[in-house]
Amino acid sequence: MDASSEQIHTLMADLGARARAASRDMARASTAAKDRALVALAAAIRAHRPALQDANLRDLHAAREAGLEAAFVDRLTLSDKVVEQMAQSCEQVAALADPIGGIDGVRRRPSGISVGQMRVPLGVFGMIYESRPNVTIEAASLAIKSGNAVILRGGSEAIHSNRALADLVAQALRTAGLPADAVQLVPTTDRAAVGALITMPQFVDVIIPRGGKGLIERISAEARVPVIKHLDGNCHVYVDSGADLDMAVRVTENAKTQRYSPCNAAESLLVARDMAADFLPRIGAAFVRKGVEMRCCPASRALLAAVPGAAPLLRDATEADWSAEYLAPIISIKLVKGVDEAIAHINRYGSQHTDAILTRDHPRAMQFLREVDSASVMVNASTRFADGFEYGLGAEIGISTDKFHARGPVGLEGLTSVKWVVLGDGEVRN
Amino acid sequence: MDASSEQIHTLMADLGARARAASRDMARASTAAKDRALVALAAAIRAHRPALQDANLRDLHAAREAGLEAAFVDRLTLSDKVVEQMAQSCEQVAALADPIGGIDGVRRRPSGISVGQMRVPLGVFGMIYESRPNVTIEAASLAIKSGNAVILRGGSEAIHSNRALADLVAQALRTAGLPADAVQLVPTTDRAAVGALITMPQFVDVIIPRGGKGLIERISAEARVPVIKHLDGNCHVYVDSGADLDMAVRVTENAKTQRYSPCNAAESLLVARDMAADFLPRIGAAFVRKGVEMRCCPASRALLAAVPGAAPLLRDATEADWSAEYLAPIISIKLVKGVDEAIAHINRYGSQHTDAILTRDHPRAMQFLREVDSASVMVNASTRFADGFEYGLGAEIGISTDKFHARGPVGLEGLTSVKWVVLGDGEVRN
Numbered sequence: 130m131d132a133s134s135e136q137i138h139t140l141m142a143d144l145g146a147r148a149r150a151a152s153r154d155m156a157r158a159s160t161a162a163k164d165r166a167l168v169a170l171a172a173a174i175r176a177h178r179p180a181l182q183d184a185n186l187r188d189l190h191a192a193r194e195a196g197l198e199a200a201f202v203d204r205l206t207l208s209d210k211v212v213e214q215m216a217q218s219c220e221q222v223a224a225l226a227d228p229i230g231g232i233d234g235v236r237r238r239p240s241g242i243s244v245g246q247m248r249v250p251l252g253v254f255g256m257i258y259e260s261r262p263n264v265t266i267e268a269a270s271l272a273i274k275s276g277n278a279v280i281l282r283g284g285s286e287a288i289h290s291n292r293a294l295a296d297l298v299a300q301a302l303r304t305a306g307l308p309a310d311a312v313q314l315v316p317t318t319d320r321a322a323v324g325a326l327i328t329m330p331q332f333v334d335v336i337i338p339r340g341g342k343g344l345i346e347r348i349s350a351e352a353r354v355p356v357i358k359h360l361d362g363n364c365h366v367y368v369d370s371g372a373d374l375d376m377a378v379r380v381t382e383n384a385k386t387q388r389y390s391p392c393n394a395a396e397s398l399l400v401a402r403d404m405a406a407d408f409l410p411r412i413g414a415a416f417v418r419k420g421v422e423m424r425c426c427p428a429s430r431a432l433l434a435a436v437p438g439a440a441p442l443l444r445d446a447t448e449a450d451w452s453a454e455y456l457a458p459i460i461s462i463k464l465v466k467g468v469d470e471a472i473a474h475i476n477r478y479g480s481q482h483t484d485a486i487l488t489r490d491h492p493r494a495m496q497f498l499r500e501v502d503s504a505s506v507m508v509n510a511s512t513r514f515a516d517g518f519e520y521g522l523g524a525e526i527g528i529s530t531d532k533f534h535a536r537g538p539v540g541l542e543g544l545t546s547v548k549w550v551v552l553g554d555g556e557v558r559n
Numbered sequence: 560m561d562a563s564s565e566q567i568h569t570l571m572a573d574l575g576a577r578a579r580a581a582s583r584d585m586a587r588a589s590t591a592a593k594d595r596a597l598v599a600l601a602a603a604i605r606a607h608r609p610a611l612q613d614a615n616l617r618d619l620h621a622a623r624e625a626g627l628e629a630a631f632v633d634r635l636t637l638s639d640k641v642v643e644q645m646a647q648s649c650e651q652v653a654a655l656a657d658p659i660g661g662i663d664g665v666r667r668r669p670s671g672i673s674v675g676q677m678r679v680p681l682g683v684f685g686m687i688y689e690s691r692p693n694v695t696i697e698a699a700s701l702a703i704k705s706g707n708a709v710i711l712r713g714g715s716e717a718i719h720s721n722r723a724l725a726d727l728v729a730q731a732l733r734t735a736g737l738p739a740d741a742v743q744l745v746p747t748t749d750r751a752a753v754g755a756l757i758t759m760p761q762f763v764d765v766i767i768p769r770g771g772k773g774l775i776e777r778i779s780a781e782a783r784v785p786v787i788k789h790l791d792g793n794c795h796v797y798v799d800s801g802a803d804l805d806m807a808v809r810v811t812e813n814a815k816t817q818r819y820s821p822c823n824a825a826e827s828l829l830v831a832r833d834m835a836a837d838f839l840p841r842i843g844a845a846f847v848r849k850g851v852e853m854r855c856c857p858a859s860r861a862l863l864a865a866v867p868g869a870a871p872l873l874r875d876a877t878e879a880d881w882s883a884e885y886l887a888p889i890i891s892i893k894l895v896k897g898v899d900e901a902i903a904h905i906n907r908y909g910s911q912h913t914d915a916i917l918t919r920d921h922p923r924a925m926q927f928l929r930e931v932d933s934a935s936v937m938v939n940a941s942t943r944f945a946d947g948f949e950y951g952l953g954a955e956i957g958i959s960t961d962k963f964h965a966r967g968p969v970g971l972e973g974l975t976s977v978k979w980v981v982l983g984d985g986e987v988r989n
Contacts, residue, residue, distance in 0.1 A: 558817055558941050
């Protein structure tokens with residue numbers, strides 16, 4: 130370890146120890162204090178909008194100097210609208226029910242003791258993200274409400290914006306009588322800080338990375354603490370034999386084209402062979418209207434070739450296409466014999482994120498729900514619904530494609546654990 | 560990688576791929592098929608008792624040749640009683656409710672979709688254990704019932720017994736029409752096999768180690784997959800001001816002396832200062848009767864010195880005693896000012912396993928439940944109750960002192976995950 134990485138290590142261990150200490154106070158904090166902090170934070174964000182935007186200008190200036198692309202600069206920008214949305218999100222999190230402290234499932238046991246489970250915070254989580262500074266506020270507000278401490282590591286391009294936001298969070302925590310160390314921003318942009326953050330199991334209970342697949346793969350490979358993550362959203366829509374045609378076209382079009390960049394957008398369309406002649410021309414026409422490129426198996430290509438205007442958008446699918454997450458106006462299309470082949474294809478090539486069957490057949494709907502091994506499985510609904518807000522979680526810190534701990538959209542509950550509570554009257558064990 | 564470790568790696572990757580494939584069939588298996596396999600296994604264990612004991616004799620012979628200690632040989636022995644207990648445990652697991660396939664919490668959302676969560680198996684778990692061959696049957700039966708596949712790595716000293724048992728499991732699975740690969744025993748005693756098993760995230764979803772602290776620490780440090788584990792059971796009993804004296808003596812004595820070796824036995828006794836003069840002489844007399852060594856803070860030692868017969872059992876506690884897990888007739892004893900100091904002491908020195916308060920005071924009972932950061936927290940009950948069967952889980956695959964995924968006694972549910980289920984009628988996202 131050279132001198133600089135030893136310094137970073139010391140810095141991160143100090144951050145970690147302070148987060149761990151703060152997490153004990155946060156676990157004990159009253160709902161009222163946590164909500165006071167969130168409401169104070171919303172007010173501070175509104176009151177300090179000009180100062181936030183000044184700090185943000187420094188980041189934007191550097192980003193433009195560095196020639197970063199327009200979409201990147203757009204995500205980095207704290208517009209009036211984004212600032213107001215951050216304030217509102219704090220108020221929304223304040224309005225959610227406190228997940229902490231409830232005791233569930235208390236049962237009297239033959240020994241005389243009563244046993245139940247109390248919901249408690251996980252402790253400390255590390256949030257690693259890229260250019261959007263509003264993630265700083267999202268992660269901070271969910272940490273506060275769930276009684277955790279968080280260590281934030283945002284993209285280096287947003288460091289001035291993130292520092293300004295973290296200062297407001299610290300003030301809001303103090304206002305509410307809570308420890309400012311509950312939300313700490315890693316003060317350095319040195320990459321070694323990430324390496325330290327993900328290898329401190331004594332201080333950090335879970336890491337939540339958001340960003341590109343490369344970043345998340347690297348973090349997962351090197352982490353010594355659990356990671357809540359998803360790598361890919363290669364979501365499928367399977368149109369089953371006898372599906373309602375109008376519904377199938379409407380839902381498939383929505384799943385693919387309502388937005389192209391979210392991870393829950395459909396990337397692959399499977400069609401039961403006996404539906405293809407009726408269904409493909411109609412969905413093909415919709416894709417032509419929106420300029421969606423279609424990467425097809427030979428049989429589906431033959432049927433789609435007859436769709437007016439489709440020719441320039443048709444390609445032969447390669448093996449790699451079945452695994453691809455395009456996040457773009459591109460979809461792979463394959464005919465399958467029926468639900469068994471569809472399920473086998475999804476379990477082989479999918480990313481265990483979100484997959485939907487469009488069907489009228491109850492047994493096949495149930496088979497798809499049971500056998501597709503994905504975080505979200507759907508019948509007759511657009512994959513775009515896979516989202517913490519749409520599922521009623523009230524918030525979303527990320528989406529998990531792992532099965533351990535949290536799976537699918539992760540809200541406040543994914544940031545919690547339980548402990549067993551035993552209430553006795555002097556019972557002893559025989 | 561040398562030739563031999565490359566061979567092991569290939570062997571384990573093959574085992575892993577077969578477990579992963581079998582896990583897909585197990586996830587789909589009907590409750591009836593899983594229960595048939597368990598009942599067939601119970602019958603096979605009884606029918607093949609002589610053959611099992613022959614195989615076991617080879618292990619026992621080698622263990623005696625190697626000069627292993629009597630307690631070790633005892634744990635290794637498949638006596639008539641142990642064989643019958645294994646058969647009964649399979650029947651008990653068969654009688655448990657199937658944890659898989661239920662859908663909970665379905666709610667209609669404003670968009671029109673209904674959202675709930677279906678319970679599903681984790682997939683494949685790896686079980687690493689030491690000399691007791693009956694763990695082979697425990698792990699196999701819980702894997703079968705929970706719809707998982709398992710890869711078993713028992714102690715090398717039990718290899719002949721474990722092979723004989725694994726053969727019976729494979730037969731029982733085939734009898735029920737389930738894949739024999741759902742339960743596989745690592746066929747080699749080479750230590751490199753453990754290294755491979757804990758670094759195959761593509762094939763193994765979670766590792767459950769059972770054994771000494773050294774083994775579990777090594778596995779946790781090297782694993783590339785999640786681990787369900789507990790390292791230490793440094794369990795505390797805190798006797799609060801005004802506790803019922805008879806109850807306090809009865810519960811403390813039970814927590815410490817009912818059995819010394821389980822992880823949920825008490826190792827440390829904290830006593831509110833104003834209770835010490837009444838309580839310590841009585842519990843001290845009980846400890847003297849049972850020959851329990853007392854490692855004391857100065858104030859508690861002074862009070863215990865007056866107990867007839869106590870002198871030879873009294874020691875001054877060192878700092879290391881507050882963190883120690885004795886698993887022996889030894890207890891550390893400390894006077895504290897009250898519940899705040901007790902909680903701070905437990906959170907500092909404890910192992911987050913199981914801790915109890917003995918009290919009549921409701922606010923202090925609630926404070927202890929909320930603030931002690933342990934997997935099990937108890938009011939007026941013996942720490943010895945921290946156990947999957949006592950909690951009503953019907954089985955126990957291990958105890959977790961982590962907060963991620965499963966915490967405390969882990970039954971069938973700890974071997975499961977959920978997936979989100981969305982039931983729609985053609986809804987699309989706006």
